[in-house]
Amino acid sequence: MKKLIVAIDGPSGAGKSTVGKLLARELGYLYIDTGAMYRAIGLKAVREGLELKEGDALRALCARTEVRLVQDVVGLKVYLDNEDVSETIRTPDMGMAASAVSAQPCVRERLLQLQRRLGEGGGVVLEGRDIGTVVFPEAGVKFYLDANVEERARRRWMEFKEKGIETDLQKTIEEVSKRDYDDSHRDIAPLKKARDAVVVDSSGMGIKDVVTLMKTKVLEVAGN
Numbered sequence: 001m002k003k004l005i006v007a008i009d010g011p012s013g014a015g016k017s018t019v020g021k022l023l024a025r026e027l028g029y030l031y032i033d034t035g036a037m038y039r040a041i042g043l044k045a046v047r048e049g050l051e052l053k054e055g056d057a058l059r060a061l062c063a064r065t066e067v068r069l070v071q072d073v074v075g076l077k078v079y080l081d082n083e084d085v086s087e088t089i090r091t092p093d094m095g096m097a098a099s100a101v102s103a104q105p106c107v108r109e110r111l112l113q114l115q116r117r118l119g120e121g122g123g124v125v126l127e128g129r130d131i132g133t134v135v136f137p138e139a140g141v142k143f144y145l146d147a148n149v150e151e152r153a154r155r156r157w158m159e160f161k162e163k164g165i166e167t168d169l170q171k172t173i174e175e176v177s178k179r180d181y182d183d184s185h186r187d188i189a190p191l192k193k194a195r196d197a198v199v200v201d202s203s204g205m206g207i208k209d210v211v212t213l214m215k216t217k218v219l220e221v222a223g224n
């Protein structure tokens, strides 16, 4: 059976990470969370007190920054210059910082190369905003995973709550809506559905059903 490149794009909170991880495990594929890479750059920029829209400063930062994704037994670890930042990047502020730096061409160029290198051999599930449109337009299967904004914000809010991060639901709805808008209106590689993507609306659907639906589609393509 062919080892495909599987692209999952969609707005924040649509369930891309949750189903991406499970789908990759079921297929025996590598899972690559590209948002984590933008979050790592955002974290470093915030720590250094950079203006997040400052292209030159971010270009210099990218040149002296290493971002690595490492698959270990407990899951995917994210390293920023050899520091494990897997948990540190999962806050509402880091989501907003990632979104801001991701609009800068120098940041996207740098991470695009890394993502292509990781995925080029196939047997990978990559999730993000521009995987099927820019990173791997030739991907074997493309999904656009969506859900209504209230449900996506509620899922994010639950995740934060479970981690002990205090935030209110209304604020999370506003942040998710702003991120949707910014990510889909930027000049470079905006979030949009690829023409040939399979749209999956996960509103009201259980995780297992979403994974089964996607796995069926991948196996169908891989078997032909």
Ligand code: DC
Residues within 6 Å of the ligand: 012, 013, 034, 035, 036, 038, 039, 095, 098, 099, 102, 103, 127, 128, 129, 130, 131, 179, 183
């Ligand atoms: O998926 P996430 O919430 O971890 O992504 C954080 C931000 O990174 C998101 O708001 C936009 C940016 N991003 C991007 O521009 N392109 C990607 N392929 C992945 C994420």
